[in-house]
Amino acid sequence: VSNLWKNGAAVVVFDVIFIEPDRMSPSELSNHWKNELGADVTLSGLSSKHWNFDAIFAEALLGGFSVLGCFLNGVNEPIQTLPASDESFYRGCFYEKGFTERRWLPQAGSALQPLPELALSASGIAFINTVADHDNIIRSTPLVYAYGPGRIYPSLSLEAVRLYAGAKKVGIIYDNLAADGVRHIKIFDGVIPTDAHGRLAINYRSTSFPCFSVSDVLHGNVPVDALRDKILFVGTSAAGLQDIRSTPLNKALPGVEIHSTAVDNMLSGDFLTEPHWMFFATLFSILLGGLVLTLLVVFTPAIVSFLVMILADAAVIGASWWLLSTQNMIVLPAETIAVWGVVFAGVIAVKYWQEETGRKQVRGMFGTMVSSDVLKYLEQNPGSFSLSGARAEATMFFSDVAGFTTISESLEPSQLGELLNRYLSPMTEIIMARGGYVDKYEGDAIMAEWGVPFPVEDHAVQACHAALEQTEKLEELRSKLKEEYGHELTVRMGINTGTVTAGNMGSINRFQYTVMGDAVNQAARYESGSKPYGVQIMIGETTRNAIGDLFEVRLLDILVVKGKTQPVKVYELLARAGELGADKANVVALYCEALALHWTRKFDEATAMLDQALEIMEDSPSSMLRKRILNYIKKPPPEEWGGEFVNTTK
Numbered sequence: 001v002s003n004l005w006k007n008g009a010a011v012v013v014f015d016v017i018f019i020e021p022d023r024m025s026p027s028e029l030s031n032h033w034k035n036e037l038g039a040d041v042t043l044s045g046l047s048s049k050h051w052n053f054d055a056i057f058a059e060a061l062l063g064g065f066s067v068l069g070c071f072l073n074g075v076n077e078p079i080q081t082l083p084a085s086d087e088s089f090y091r092g093c094f095y096e097k098g099f100t101e102r103r104w105l106p107q108a109g110s111a112l113q114p115l116p117e118l119a120l121s122a123s124g125i126a127f128i129n130t131v132a133d134h135d136n137i138i139r140s141t142p143l144v145y146a147y148g149p150g151r152i153y154p155s156l157s158l159e160a161v162r163l164y165a166g167a168k169k170v171g172i173i174y175d176n177l178a179a180d181g182v183r184h185i186k187i188f189d190g191v192i193p194t195d196a197h198g199r200l201a202i203n204y205r206s207t208s209f210p211c212f213s214v215s216d217v218l219h220g221n222v223p224v225d226a227l228r229d230k231i232l233f234v235g236t237s238a239a240g241l242q243d244i245r246s247t248p249l250n251k252a253l254p255g256v257e258i259h260s261t262a263v264d265n266m267l268s269g270d271f272l273t274e275p276h277w278m279f280f281a282t283l284f285s286i287l288l289g290g291l292v293l294t295l296l297v298v299f300t301p302a303i304v305s306f307l308v309m310i311l312a313d314a315a316v317i318g319a320s321w322w323l324l325s326t327q328n329m330i331v332l333p334a335e336t337i338a339v340w341g342v343v344f345a346g347v348i349a350v351k352y353w354q355e356e357t358g359r360k361q362v363r364g365m366f367g368t369m370v371s372s373d374v375l376k377y378l379e380q381n382p383g384s385f386s387l388s389g390a391r392a393e394a395t396m397f398f399s400d401v402a403g404f405t406t407i408s409e410s411l412e413p414s415q416l417g418e419l420l421n422r423y424l425s426p427m428t429e430i431i432m433a434r435g436g437y438v439d440k441y442e443g444d445a446i447m448a449e450w451g452v453p454f455p456v457e458d459h460a461v462q463a464c465h466a467a468l469e470q471t472e473k474l475e476e477l478r479s480k481l482k483e484e485y486g487h488e489l490t491v492r493m494g495i496n497t498g499t500v501t502a503g504n505m506g507s508i509n510r511f512q513y514t515v516m517g518d519a520v521n522q523a524a525r526y527e528s529g530s531k532p533y534g535v536q537i538m539i540g541e542t543t544r545n546a547i548g549d550l551f552e553v554r555l556l557d558i559l560v561v562k563g564k565t566q567p568v569k570v571y572e573l574l575a576r577a578g579e580l581g582a583d584k585a586n587v588v589a590l591y592c593e594a595l596a597l598h599w600t601r602k603f604d605e606a607t608a609m610l611d612q613a614l615e616i617m618e619d620s621p622s623s624m625l626r627k628r629i630l631n632y633i634k635k636p637p638p639e640e641w642g643g644e645f646v647n648t649t650k
Helices: 002-006 026-037 053-061 084-089 116-121 156-165 214-218 255-268 278-299 302-327 333-348 350-366 372-380 404-410 413-433 459-485 518-533 541-547 582-599 603-616 620-634
Strands: 011-014 065-073 094-097 110-112 124-127 140-142 144-147 152-154 170-174 182-187 190-193 199-201 231-234 390-401 437-442 445-450 491-506 511-516 537-540 551-560 568-576
Touching: 002 214, 011 156, 053 116, 065 116, 065 156, 124 152, 124 156, 140 255, 152 156, 156 182, 156 231, 156 255, 199 255, 231 255, 278 302, 278 333, 302 333, 333 350, 390 404, 390 413, 390 459, 390 511, 390 518, 404 413, 413 437, 413 445, 413 459, 437 511, 445 459, 459 491, 459 537, 459 541, 459 568, 491 518, 491 541, 518 537, 518 551, 518 568, 518 620, 537 541, 541 551, 541 568, 551 582, 582 603, 582 620, 603 620
Parallel strands: 011 065, 011 231, 065 124, 094 170, 491 537
Antiparallel strands: 065 110, 140 199, 144 152, 170 182, 182 190, 390 445, 390 491, 437 445, 491 511, 537 568, 551 568
């Protein structure tokens, strides 16, 4: 910085946030070594002047006009005021005309500020933010941000121009008492046209600005007068530092050059403008062209309407190019061309869509939710189910990965997505192979049904088979997933059978085929209710009655689930019939005896049974019931207690 002042720099702008103390400062190193070594560390031979590098930097900043960067985040969060400790950072260098409120300006919820001693030495503090369009290309940049009810921050480029021009304040001029947003920004008598949100459309250059390495500045290798009376930006260009941006002319432009281009636009005055009335002109052309095109498609051969559309598109592109190249006026032809194309394709395809509506509706709704055989059945038998809502007997299935929040917080987004796909894909295949309908995914959770939207006679049996097959598949995957992602997946499942209302649910324009009813809610409660028992699969009494002797089950409890008052019997789905090991069968028998004894308040006998079970093997339900009984011994249940357990959590 000192060398830049010696070379005659007018303004030095840092596209950097100095948010932390310089870790190489002797003061910081001394404290670090003391913490690491657990003993006092003495540094000798240093003057007090060199003890704090940030202090040296702060002193250097005072040598001229300097701007330090800050980062404003939480743009869509509620506005909050600056912390009291940040009052000294803010410099109110704005005035507003036609102002009633700042709702048109980009809003910041919080800020990353430079170190206080640096911020106080700088001539200005400005945000480094740039905002890309939906295609990740930066075509415009905000010049101002509102932060709290009393703060407006400038961009690096705007603050650089203000200091260069010697202006004390920058004007924000609103249209129509702010009803139509920002009209333009003023520095002295100079007008900077912006959109309604105070954003500058950047007129990018075909060539780069002169750049000098920091090394050349430090060693005096910069040509004489190359920096004199210039606005200098200090930033990075290495891809690994992640400040590379995409622009309409360059796929990989250092972010600092975007700020530089904005400054150059303001100083040279060759702005790109998009008049506020352009929106209405574009809307009118879309509507008029769409109407004409529709009439042509209806009343003329398709080839005629197609040629007319191509000629109209070419005319719109040509007009847009002429206005941009000669008038610096932005007219975006993409929306007009896209709408006309959609209108043409839509009208041409009306007859086809009318004929195929039923089949396409079924395929679009169930194509990824059911197996190919089932989908074929639905397409061939559209009358076999109702999309508008009907009562049906079905079996509902819910599953959820235990502790998934913790897992998600410890993995990178890409790893988390891979892990979910590795888990959900085989589980979904099992459900569909068993004739199930995958209703929805909610993160790691799966909701599925059997019996709707197509009939399945043994829907409860198929659901239980699918649940057991999922546990077996997860057992195969568990060790490999833990090795790759560092987490062992444990899944809880809930199954219930009952009468539901099935059909398209949602709004008029957005809906989904799903099921509703008390039986659905019970199934969800069984999934979460399995947690305190430590079991993988909990089923309801109706499901247990429906599957008969085809599976090994254990009566877990008489349970009052969250939000209900009537107790229900809940069971653990253990295995297919005849596949339960001898030790496990003995433990299940002892548990069931202990459960019945504790219902009759024979707590000591029940505890003895559970002790026998736990001697054979670890068993979570037995451990849970033993703890519950010990609590009952200390504090007996009320006289009217009938053995039920009330679950107070979902």
